[in-house]
Amino acid sequence: MRAGLPFLHVSERAEAHERGPASVVELQWRTMREDAAQAPNFPAFGELVEAAHAHPKLRQLYVFSSHWTLGFSSCTGFPFRVEVAIAPSRNGGPYLVMERPRSLVIGETATAEEAVAVAVSRLPSGLGPAVAGTADMNE
Numbered sequence: 001m002r003a004g005l006p007f008l009h010v011s012e013r014a015e016a017h018e019r020g021p022a023s024v025v026e027l028q029w030r031t032m033r034e035d036a037a038q039a040p041n042f043p044a045f046g047e048l049v050e051a052a053h054a055h056p057k058l059r060q061l062y063v064f065s066s067h068w069t070l071g072f073s074s075c076t077g078f079p080f081r082v083e084v085a086i087a088p089s090r091n092g093g094p095y096l097v098m099e100r101p102r103s104l105v106i107g108e109t110a111t112a113e114e115a116v117a118v119a120v121s122r123l124p125s126g127l128g129p130a131v132a133g134t135a136d137m138n139e
Contacts, residue, residue, distance in 0.1 A: 017076075021132045024076045025062050029053055032063050032070075042068065044088035044112070048095065051112035052086065057120050060129040069101040072119070074130050081135035083127065084119045088112070097122065 016023040036049035073080035087096040095115035097107035107118035
């Protein structure tokens with residue numbers, strides 16, 4: 001259909017949504033890693049993104065960033081169902097593991113890898129890959 005409509009532009013994100021939630025999650029992680037690599041003045045953020053991406057349980061969730069804090073959602077649409085969040089180290093301080101971005105701190109660690117381990121330990125058992133939709137739709 002698009003071949004007959006040269007003026008129609010479909011974004012990469014729209015195409016990912018057509019393929020399903022796993023494609024949306026994969027695209028979001030790729031974008032997040034690219035953005036983190038372009039933030040050389042905040043290496044702790046890039047370290048956190050890479051450490052989180054390296055863990056299979058977090059890599060299957062939809063990742064997003066709010067004020068440099070990574071949130072991990074079990075659904076691909078907003079409002080998200082945030083399972084856990086991690087704030088990067090700032091000025092030599094600890095990485096903070098939280099229930100949600102800017103909420104109750106449930107752990108402090110010295111490294112990104114340790115923060116990821118704490119975050120993964122807080123995920124609900126049996127949590128599978130992110131699903132399409134929003135927290136409102138999937139309650």
